Amino acid sequence: MPLRWITTLLILCETLAGESRLNEGLSDGETVNDLKLVQLVFRHGDRAPFRVYKTDPYGKAIWTNGMGQLTRVGVKQHYDLGSFFRRRYHGFLNATNQASEVYIRSSDQDRTLESAAAFAAGLIPADASTSWSKDELGQTWRPVPVHSVAWAEESLLYKEAPCMEFKRLINESSNLPEARRLHKENRAVFDFVIKASGADPSTMKTAMDEWEQLDFVYDVLTCQQAHELNLPPWLNGTVFLKMRELSNVFFHMKYGANGDRARARLGGGNLLDLIVDRMRDKGHAKAQEYLNKTKLFVYSGHDTTVAGLLASLQLYNYSANISNIGIPHYASVVIIEQFQNDSVRVSFKNDPLNIPTSEPKIVIPPGCPTTSSLCPLITLVEVTKPFRVEDVKKECRGPQFGDNINVEDVSIALITVVLVIVLTTVALGCYKRKKSRRKASADSGIENRSLIRPYARLEDQEENEAAL
Structure with a gap:
């Protein structure tokens, strides 16, 4: 049997199984056939650390793809993620022409672009009707467009570089009361990590410097741990778990957790606004043709992208008494599904070790009914209004003179x-x-008086002369 037919049969089996599992997971009577629009926002896959700390026993040599680059593990994660959604949305997406119904947008970084490409390969593989070559690649892979903008202009999927106000808020996070408390209570942990990692103590001038050093070292360690490398000799499991706890909580604080509206708005408010607008416009006559044609929007971003969106939905909270999301894992994804009756379901998939099989967890934004997994779109529009941002460039400038002046009053x-x-x-x-x-x-x-007086004097003078 030709390879392309074997591939097609395998895909058909997977998609039928996926449809059954999706319909079993849907509540409130909704099925895949009731879907109207789906929007996915995910983090890139497994990557190398951006740099190594001074005493790192492994160094840069083990990261053969380069620092900060997607690894082979990361490629597989997103291929599996794309395959998961191919099965999940079988029957919703056109079986033979899915590419015309899918729009993929990535930030302009190698790791996110490659993650998007791997995801697309899993989501939209070649089949008998779309194969373009007789070799194995042509039978199993087809090109799918991935859209992006220049990194310096990116304001949708990454904020810190172009958004000075958000950068200011991030830098001030160490001054938050909870951050100050944790920094004080864990003074010994910070001192230990700074010394053991070989950092120059003279460069640790502020609490933010110390938080960033701890986060940096923890990021390197998690990258190594994902590749089954042992912890360095200077670090035991207890300290590593404490580093994880501190980094996760501080990440929450930086990106708008627990109702921090200022950070949540700038972290994900404009992406949320775009997502909500697309749901409101979908199917309307005024909508652009591409929107009515597109069934699936995909955004390939960063941990900050996922956290920012969750925070703007008021779903990125932390507590000492419950299990927290923390830093979103590689290939974590926020799923926003709109149904034909204009109800919306939000769910979150955050299990990088079981991507092919783990089901997303349904999450309910505050203000939506808690008796159902679905939220009426009109309700979601209203409850998210304080966190949505329409003019991100204006808000990224920060408060300016005259911003709050009423035009009518002026x-x-x-x-x-x-x-x-x-x-x-x-x-x-x-x-x-x-x-x-x-x-x-x-x-x-x-003038009149001055004219009268000379004549009066002249008359007096004449009278006097006559008398003489």
Whole structure:
């Protein structure tokens, strides 16, 4: 049997199994056939650390793809994730022309672009009708567009670089009361990690410097742990777990957890606004043609992208008494499904070790009914309004002089000022004219008196001369 037919049969078996599992997982009578629009926001797959700390026993040599790059593990994670959603949405997406119904957007980083490509390969493989070559690659893979913008212009899937106000809030996170408390109570842990990792103590000038050093070392350790490397000799399991706890909680604080509206709005508010707008416009006559044609929007971003979106949905909270999301895992994904009756379900898949089989966990945004897994779109629009951002460039500038001035009040004030100036000018003009008249009258009197007096003197003089 030709390879392409074997591939097609395998895909068919997988998709039928996936449809059955999806329909079993759907509640409130909804099935895959009731779907109207799906939007996915995920983190890239497993990557190498961005750099290594001074005393790192492994160094850079083990990361053969380069620092910060997607690893082979990461490629497999996203291929599996794409395959998972191919099975999940079988019957919703067109079996033979899925590429025209899917829009994929990635940030402009190698690891996110490659994750998006691997995801697309799993989601939309070649089949008998789309194969483009007789070799194995042509029978199993087909090109799928991945869209992006320049990194310097990225404001949807990554915020810190172009958003100065968000960067300021991130840098001030160490001053939050909970951050100060944790820093003080775990002073010994910070000191130990700074010393053991070989950091120069003179560079640790602020609490934020120490938090960043702990986060940096923890990131390197988690990258190594994902590749089954042993912890370095200087670190025991107890300290590693404490580092994990501190890094996870601080990540929550930086990206808008527990109702921190300012950070949540800038972290994910404009992405949430786009997602909500697409759901409101889907199926409407005013919607652009591509929106009515597209059934699945996919966004390939970062841990901060996923955390920011969850925070803007008020779903990224932490507590000492419950299990927290923490830093979203590799290939974690927020799933927003809109049904034909304009109800919405939000779920979160965050299990990198069981991507092919683990089911997403349904999460309910505050303000939505808790008696159902579905939230009416009109309700979701209302409860997310305080966290959605329409003009991200304006908010990223931070407070500016005049931002809170009411235009109507300004107009009234300007009209008042103009009237005062006009009335003052008129009054001054009247006063000056009146004063000029008085002066002219006074000058005329003086001239008359000066003319009379000489003649009077002349008459007196003539009378005196006659008397003589």
